[in-house]
Amino acid sequence: MARSRASIFWSNPGNPPASIARALGMELRRFSRALHKIKAANDLSGADRVIIYSDGSVTDAQGEPLGNLHDED
Amino acid sequence: MTLRFAGDDLDPNEISAVLPVAPTRAHRKGEEFFAGPHAGKLRGRTGIWFLATDRLVPSDHLDDHFACVEKLLYPKAGDDSGIKKLREILERTHSRAHFTCFWRGERGEPIPEVAVSLKSAIQSLNADIETDFSISSSRRKKSIERPMAKIHRFEIGRARRGGVYCPPLDLNFPVLHRVVQNVSQEQLDEIGLTDEQPVESYVHYTIGEDQRFLGSTEWTVARGIIDAAAPSLVIRWHPNEELAASYLSAIADICDPDWNGELCRSEDGLFTLAERPTYRDWPGPLVIYLADYPTGRPYPFETDIWYIAFRANGALQRLPDYEVPGVPNNSKLGSGAGATKVTRAR
Numbered sequence: 001m002a003r004s005r006a007s008i009f010w011s012n013p014g015n016p017p018a019s020i021a022r023a024l025g026m027e028l029r030r031f032s033r034a035l036h037k038i039k040a041a042n043d044l045s046g047a048d049r050v051i052i053y054s055d056g057s058v059t060d061a062q063g064e065p066l067g068n069l070h071d072e073d
Numbered sequence: 074m075t076l077r078f079a080g081d082d083l084d085p086n087e088i089s090a091v092l093p094v095a096p097t098r099a100h101r102k103g104e105e106f107f108a109g110p111h112a113g114k115l116r117g118r119t120g121i122w123f124l125a126t127d128r129l130v131p132s133d134h135l136d137d138h139f140a141c142v143e144k145l146l147y148p149k150a151g152d153d154s155g156i157k158k159l160r161e162i163l164e165r166t167h168s169r170a171h172f173t174c175f176w177r178g179e180r181g182e183p184i185p186e187v188a189v190s191l192k193s194a195i196q197s198l199n200a201d202i203e204t205d206f207s208i209s210s211s212r213r214k215k216s217i218e219r220p221m222a223k224i225h226r227f228e229i230g231r232a233r234r235g236g237v238y239c240p241p242l243d244l245n246f247p248v249l250h251r252v253v254q255n256v257s258q259e260q261l262d263e264i265g266l267t268d269e270q271p272v273e274s275y276v277h278y279t280i281g282e283d284q285r286f287l288g289s290t291e292w293t294v295a296r297g298i299i300d301a302a303a304p305s306l307v308i309r310w311h312p313n314e315e316l317a318a319s320y321l322s323a324i325a326d327i328c329d330p331d332w333n334g335e336l337c338r339s340e341d342g343l344f345t346l347a348e349r350p351t352y353r354d355w356p357g358p359l360v361i362y363l364a365d366y367p368t369g370r371p372y373p374f375e376t377d378i379w380y381i382a383f384r385a386n387g388a389l390q391r392l393p394d395y396e397v398p399g400v401p402n403n404s405k406l407g408s409g410a411g412a413t414k415v416t417r418a419r
Binding site: 007008009010011013014015016017019020023024028029032036040041043045046054055056057060065066067068070071072 | 077097111171269270276301303304
């Protein structure tokens, strides 16, 4: 997954604040649900740390790609 | 709601043979799969059979999603043969079942409870269930509760003169700053925000010179918006406080509750900073400086619009939507090589 020019918006465990959703141009509920699904689909819990990039891509703490928030409707 | 079966030795086809529904995602460990048009192809971290009910159940009521999962696990009342088969697969492949529930409610709504019958199925599968329930705090509701006599909901900050020059009004717009914010858990704990998450490299754009941010910040002057995912920004001049506050109030009414606008004063006048969506045919987020000012001539309600828009690299961008069809651009406006002045009758 190409991510070379994306910058990191979030790199923490738990639920990101609403400002991250806004920065990605996503409605908060849709953003939260998308992240919830990406974590679950990768056998991660809500408390697990993920990294969210400015292009919507999400990786685990080691940088392994998990999905993209814009793919989850 | 999601349901998943996961384990390094799991073959998701075995789960599909038991459950009468196509999974949202299924792959073995190390297997390549298509995760979406943005994500492309990824490789499975573990074996998984994953189902999200939001595409099956067109309802925001969590009870409907519980019922859907229950129906999958118990297609016929009293028949637990499917559960037994699933348990055998899980034990043989050293895998686990997990349920997750996601719910966002409005203030006053009761927090849902997991149905007893579903809890029984979860126990039978020796599964765990994770809930992510929260109530949104609507700032819009708070503002409605404020006394109606209060006109100004927006504090007036201080801006530094010295940005883009607007020839027809002979004024300089405020300087736009890009602020990168970092907040550690220790800094949050110090001020009692123990429930908030730390922030790493969060980007703000501001025209407020006295804007204060929690944690450590790095300020740079911004010509364009270099963060591709950020919205476009409109920095607008206003002839008086009432018009400026009305403009921000109108935007706040149609935006999400977490929207923030800025109202600042410099020695050149009153300015607002507001976010706006980036049009698909723009090259990316823009910074748009705009002045919509009454001229009073030749008719009493006639106004002029002047604007200039910058791309991420500082290059100028023409915006026909801010222009009146048939009115030629007037580009003789000093620094505004791409600056446009048009006349619009209200």
